[in-house]
Amino acid sequence: MAVVAVWKCDRDGKMFDDKKAAEAHDKMLELAANITELIETSVKGISEEHSEAIGMLLAGKSDVLARACKGKPELLLEETSEDSVTPLVANQ
Known part of the structure; x- marks a missing residue:
């Protein structure tokens, strides 16, 4: 039997196969x-x-928001597939 490492985010219980992705998700939730x-x-x-x-x-659009604040405000109006968000309370 193989052992598979997974990382679980304490904030919302989401599971990740990659530690870097789990840490990025946790940072986004903290933000x-x-x-x-x-x-x-x-x-x-x-x-x-x-x-x-x-x-x-x-928080989910922090990169785009940062670029918009640096002189590219039109980036905020570009469509993305992640326009729908779930509140934190629903995930706890």
């Missing part, structure tokens, strides 16, 4: 959680579900 907290403390009256969805969206 999403911090963005969510920033939104919730900055925008009064926003629901937890909406702030988490925004946090996941921005």
Whole structure:
């Protein structure tokens, strides 16, 4: 019987065959959680579900967002296959 190493993300339970991919996913979730907290403390009256969805969206597009902030704002409007996000609470 073979032994297969897998990495599990503590935040959402997602499994990975590659440690690098697992660490990247965990960093993205940490960024999403911090963005969510920033939104919730900055925008009064926003629901937890909406702030988490925004946090996941921005964290998932952090590379594009960084390039947009450096002078390419049109990149934010280009379509991607990952426009739909799942809030963190649903995965816990």
